[in-house]
Amino acid sequence: MFSALGDDELRRLAEAAVVRRVPAAKVIFSQGDPGATCHTLIEGRVKILQTNPDGSQAVLRFIGPGEAYGTVAALMGKPFPADAVAVVDSVEAVWPVQAFRELIRRSPELGLSAGATAGSRLLDLQQRMRELTGERVEQRIARALLRLAEDGRKSEQGVEVDFPITRQELAELTGTTLFTVSRTLSAWNEAGLTASRRRRIVVCDLHRLRSIAEGSGGD
Amino acid sequence: MFSALGDDELRRLAEAAVVRRVPAAKVIFSQGDPGATCHTLIEGRVKILQTNPDGSQAVLRFIGPGEAYGTVAALMGKPFPADAVAVVDSVEAVWPVQAFRELIRRSPELGLSAGATAGSRLLDLQQRMRELTGERVEQRIARALLRLAEDGRKSEQGVEVDFPITRQELAELTGTTLFTVSRTLSAWNEAGLTASRRRRIVVCDLHRLRSIAEGSGGD
């Protein structure tokens, strides 16, 4: 998001930021809070989730280093539409909205790139939307895993999701239940597609997983 | 989206636009087309839909007069992520992306408000996303109807969705099947909640429909 900026702007950005450590499981902001801050993750992992009236939760996305969050709501003067929770010990940069607005006023570049990230997230969400409604649970889990594996770390067995994630979270991400995810992963482990242990998932056969994500994995 | 602009900018916008009539069922742009144009609906109704690999379709949203579409993808230089199809005979304004970009360069206001609409659509989508995963089909249909009724037209019996919509389309909008929608509407007609005939839906009891949308309609 900041890649289009010049040295000068970057310096100003850095000066206005507050960097702080966030321990695992710490709530960074909550659904309904006034969106008064813009955040960018420096290190670790953060999950963005919504809580339904009935108490069930939906994970919207996981944030990795370099990604911004809370920015759209803040800039629009709206309350945060979701919770942000640190998954592991993390480090983030925080700006008060006013400071961020000020920076945008001085260098419209930043405003454009903020708009651009919002745009690409929008396209992304539309994509996932279609997946959620149209596809079978197994496909959705496969897709989610593939997406998570994208910025995972390679190991001998395959690509490992590089932060701890529970079946529960994977379920909330794909709109299903803990049980179904567990069953599915068990089956995939059996078939050598994945190797998952407690809070850890390794994708061993990207190719076959992809074919499950696309259509039926039967062929 | 254009409300923040001055007279001068509006004139320039108007000059750069091409206005054209679009007959019902006409495809305005298709999924995968290079996003070379920005569109705003002047009159009528347009639906935005995605087609799955397996051929099934998902309606993302309906566009009413005054709303822009195709703009995000176009500005970002990406291919259109969805089809746009006229539901009824319509009139739209079209700009080549370059013209639109040019206009933005001259008056950053436009860029900001484009960003803002993208932002609010993003927040909106997140909302719908949660609904789609967490809620029962009946609730989703209720919500969809309420949203459609929002810019509907009042009749003696209640609020009528002011464009023809099929059970099939409603199903594609809510991620369910034609059959389930038909059954649900039949039940609601029976109960006096709605009055629907072929391609026409009147919401008679907004209040009760809302209570179905929220939680169980049983209380």
Add this chain to the structure above:
DNA sequence: CGACTAATTGATTTGCTTCAAATATCGTGG
């Protein structure tokens, strides 16, 4: 009036959730 598109309604199946209960893994303090 046909021909076509839309909508209804019933019967059946199934993928997924729900509920229940056992087992595994981790951290922690005695």
Add this chain to the structure above:
DNA sequence: CCACGATATTTGAAGCAAATCAATTAGTCG
């Protein structure tokens, strides 16, 4: 270092909401 509580995961069985399949009825339009 081991035992214990807390957290995660697995697995089974039963139930159900919604999809699927099949066949009929109702509107619309040329």
